[in-house]
Amino acid sequence: MSQEVIDERIGKEYAAGFVTDIESDTLPPGLDEDVIRFISAKKGEPEWLLEWRLEAYRGWLEMATPEWAHVHYPPIDYNAISYYSSPKSFEDKPKSLDEVDPELLEVYEKLGIPLHEQEMLAGVAVDAVFDSVSVATTFRSKLAEAGVIFCSISEAVHEYPELVKKYLGSVVPRRDNFYAALNSAVFTDGSFVYIPKGVRCPMELSTYFRINEANTGQFERTLIVADEGSHVSYLEGCTAPMRDENQLHAAVVELVALDDAEIKYSTVQNWYPGDTEGRGGIYNFVTKRGVAHTNAKISWTQVETGSAVTWKYPSCVLRGDNSVGEFYSVALTNNLQQADTGTKMIHLGRNTRSTIISKGISAGRSSNAYRGLVRMSPRAEGARNYTQCDSLLIGDACAAHTFPYIESRNPSAVVEHEATTSKVSDDQLYLCQQRGLDAEKAVSMIVNGFCKEVFRELPMEFAVEAGKLLEVSLEGSVG
């Protein structure tokens, strides 16, 4: 079937379904192979990618929703979700920010990430994603000078097909798990980064995601490849406006750190968590994984305060000898939020090292679980892991859980896991209040102290934002 025929057919079939109130093309809800063909055609994808998507979709059909996580939510009707929407103005491909739909820019202003200011922020390039399609990319010339590729994945499919073909799905196979398979079938956009051999990326790369359309799932796909001896720090920030209905987000992030390369991936996740009664909020089912080759290092840092339900385990496959994996996490849940998050450290190579520092804060009636796996394979001679999981409970109606899996098959490997729980004690509060702080400020201070080890892993501007975010997220948690 030729591209034109597909376009024509699908165009007809879905023409009536397009929602145009803010000038976006939105598919009506529902998922089948035609929807996937539509997405692929809409993006002008090559045949191999369409086939790749369809394979993923067929795999997904045979899979069951994972039920092992410590989260509860009503079953999701995947046919009630719309799988494509794109801001109409994108068709005109704005060449600069001036050409960008002012409505869009206004939304970003509200979120506190004005692009004009971002542009001026030294050292930060922004690839902003609005409802699945990349709308603006800055600082590209500076990156191009260094040979760094930073673009949307749709663009990369056209511009750098060999790289995409080689690495897409190489870390998270398209049938890896239920949500990854769904993402592989219907992903609409995301970021692509390639750092050439020996290059130290001259600036922090940053992407802000947000979800805006009613009932549009977001299926971002991120692929970062750090070639031998290169170095990159990538920031991902997420915010979303208030919504009444739950929205699904099933992203996939793949990191490839070739020999001697280093990737630092930082996230602040602040999607709409639902209201105090648990209405609305994002379902965040994310697959993030990196492969570290010889002497390479992958470091995940995350601050998770949003979403109604979080299901997320940024992982490291330490394939090469002497490779290093790190996971620093703060997960805060309040009201009726549920989080089941943690990491996997798969030690395959010799002398591989991993560190896990996880801080869980539960408030309100929320539930916060750390789930982690540390696996020492028979070949992981001399490998080391250190894990520390601390939980802080605020109020007597919340829950905090720790589910670490330790699997060791090498007698020279060392695994150390520790977990503690504590509460914000009345004595601590009393002391702070006696010194003139109100209860909320006091809790915020204590929580910030509790998270210090993780915050110091964040790039400066993120650390500040993260601290503020915790404060906002904890509003109303102390009476």
Next chain:
Amino acid sequence: MGSSMHDTLAAAAAAAPGWLAPARDAARQAWAETPLPTRKTEQWKYTSIAPLEQDFGPGRPVELDAATVDALLPDIGALRLVFVNGHFAPALSSGELPEGLELVRFAEADDSQAARIREHLGSALPEAGHPFATLNGAALGDGLFLAIAPGASIREPLQLAWLTAGDGQAFTVTPRLLLLAGENSCLSVVEHFADAGGSAPSFSNAVTELLLAPGATVNHYRLNLEQGRALHIGGVHARLERDATLNGFCLGLGADLKRLDLVVTLAGPGAHAELDGIYLPRGDEHVDYHTCLEHAVPHCTSMETFRGVIGDRARAVFNGRIHIHPQAQKTRAELSNKNLLTSADAEVNSKPELEIYADDVQCAHGATVAQLDALSLHYLRSRGVSREEAQVMLSFGFVNEVLESARLEPLRDALRPLLARRFARDPSLMRHLA
């Protein structure tokens, strides 16, 4: 599991007293609807029950001579009851029943005892059920009922030996112990599982229920020394009322299949549980300890320490869950699990779990997998001790630290050489231990 399990259940029915029938029939009903766990069942992720896939007949009485039994059971100066293949062996049992201790087989229970057994049997089992506890109930022929009178403090320990001895055909045994510790009573009980050898595989599916009334103290020792084809799946389910104390100690050698579920429910404020354990699989053995501390009410404490040394191609599983219920404020719970892997083909899977629904609690757990400490090894060698002997001494010391917490001194003394032997292939390497 083979089809002849039905024959086994039928044989059990013949032996059981009539008043047990309703409970047993209910268990059979439940068993018929119980799916067997697979590796996809979270609680059985690392343990395959494939070795059970053979036909097990009923355990038949086998004569064992006293010397064989003495070699299996250390003399700890205790009142001793011996069961062979599930059958009481009076000739091998010894000692006088102390005042305040009531002890009877289900088959011989009088009306009052039968009434109490009926009332309490199964009451410590988890509401959600456990497949093999259900099977135990379904196959129940006889059992042992033990009651300590309120206020009775029994000084002499009680040794219950559940022995298996093969007689040609694979067989299954269903030991069941129900212990009621009256208010402020005190007893030490040693449950000793061992295999006297023989030609046939055996499968023991044992359930122990410990019900501790307010203020009662029970020191419970569970030794699972069977190996090889003597398979064991066992459950110890304890329920502690106000201010009761359970001191539990476990020792497990490995077998083709060995799985223990230890579940302690702290049901009254002020209750305290200590749970210590050692596992030492080697060869191709497998051992799996699943422990769970249910903190159901406020002001309870629990301390748990399990250590294992895993050698050769053996595999160990430890899953230690601490569950703090929503009302259980002011809980203190700690768990430590440490493992030594001593061979390139050995494997350990450890999962300490915290599940917490109350905020004013202090909970901590830690787990490690490592090898012998290099500096300690150097220290011993710098005093002239050979590397091999130093390794034996350090491995021994690693688990002996846990053994030292066992309160029964004669038992400690009896177990030390057994532990040392596990590490010293050459007996001269353990000459300075035990």
Next chain:
Amino acid sequence: MLTIDNLHARVEGKDILKGLSLSVAAGEVHAIMGPNGSGKSTLGHILAGRPGYEVTAGSVTFAGEDLLAMDTEERARAGVFLAFQYPVEIPGVSNMEFLKASVDAVREHRGEEPLDAVTFMKKAREACKVASLDQAFLKRGVNEGFSGGEKKRNELLQMLLLEPRLGILDETDSGLDIDALQVVAEGVNSLRGADRSFILVTHYQRLLNYIQPDKVHVLAGGRIVRSGDASLALHLEDKGYAWLEDEVA
């Protein structure tokens, strides 16, 4: 007894000893003093054969044999004893088991029968008395929960039982109160004899008030920069190490 010739050694990739030479005759007591980081402790560990301490050049001859070619336990059996600055805790292994294993290993090497339990116990009790340690320490785990002073006295206890030919005390005096210091000194003095030598590694002159050294050496920058008699120690006490460092530099 002991001849160290042009010894170079490194720890964790860092050169610590840079051409140290020293000769200790039978029956002599040598004190090695020096500022922190001069390599004093490294010397003790090199002689005892601690893993991770790498000899890059030079030789050590002990009683006519190449010490560096021997395993840690062989050195101990041949009569080299290092009293650790930080004795290691080994919970679960009793002091008694540990001592018996050591004594038997050393005796076996000398071609002697292992001591029977009663004789050994008697010797151990006597040694406890000299080391001023309660006999209860024999039953406890090796150094487990011992105070700093008790650990040092436990080292002395081991030395008394193993009767080495060369005793090396690695800053045994640091952190000791005066009573404990005297106990250790008396223990060492009781072992002194024509056949037995000692190396006292120390930062302070204080220990030498109680154990009279035959020779005093100053270690700085990984080499011995001064040697003299006991008066050198007093001089150091007076002037500190700074003047020496200037000299070395």
